[in-house]
Amino acid sequence: TGVGPGEAFVHRNIANLVINTDANVQGVIQYAVGVLGVKHIVVCGHYGCGGVQAAMQPQDLGGLNGWLREIRDVYRMHSAELEAITDEHARYRRLIELNVHEQCTNVVKTAWVLRTYQATQAPVVHGWVYGLEDGLLKDLEFPFAETLAEVRKVYALK
Numbered sequence: 533t534g535v536g537p538g539e540a541f542v543h544r545n546i547a548n549l550v551i552n553t554d555a556n557v558q559g560v561i562q563y564a565v566g567v568l569g570v571k572h573i574v575v576c577g578h579y580g581c582g583g584v585q586a587a588m589q590p591q592d593l594g595g596l597n598g599w600l601r602e603i604r605d606v607y608r609m610h611s612a613e614l615e616a617i618t619d620e621h622a623r624y625r626r627l628i629e630l631n632v633h634e635q636c637t638n639v640v641k642t643a644w645v646l647r648t649y650q651a652t653q654a655p656v657v658h659g660w661v662y663g664l665e666d667g668l669l670k671d672l673e674f675p676f677a678e679t680l681a682e683v684r685k686v687y688a689l690k
Contacts, residue, residue: 533574533669541568547583547631548575549602550638558642564655565644571654573639576669577632578662584628603627606634629672632659636674641687649680650689 533540543560550557564570577584586593587603607614610630617623636659639645645655659674 541570546596546599547581547587547603548577548635549583549599550575550635550642551602552638552641561639561642562644565648569654571656572658573645573655574658574660575632575635575639575674576660576662577628577635578664579625579628580664581628581631584631585624588624588627603631606631609634629661629670632661632672633674635659636676637679637683640676640679640683643689646684646687646689 541560541564543557545554545557550561552558561573564573583600584603586596587600587607593600607627607630610627614623614627614630617626636657639657645657649655657674657676657679659672661670661672662668663670
């Protein structure tokens, strides 16, 4: 990433979910954008993600069901594309990418990002996936400007 120690502010959770009702992630975004003035927010998933893999299983996982529902919703929204992928491993990898994309969209929808971007043209949101097997980062080329324009139609703050 080209940053030194202490130059990245990091928040982690299972399957890199950005849920509107998760006070922890919302507080992290508020602090990063409102106090630290970050210019870039990266949602970084990873191939081999156990949370995404668990969400692909049609079974009751108890307390994790609510959390994994977010990923299952991503699967539902993209089911035609995903079910057209016959190789299960390739389908799993694609769901990881689609989940990162959806979580980037969720970041864009936050009040702090919308408000701050309108005033300062920052932060910009990026979506990456890290390959545990090869150590490579894949830039998903999240369409930030287009997503922001679409999100503003519904989530705009006046």
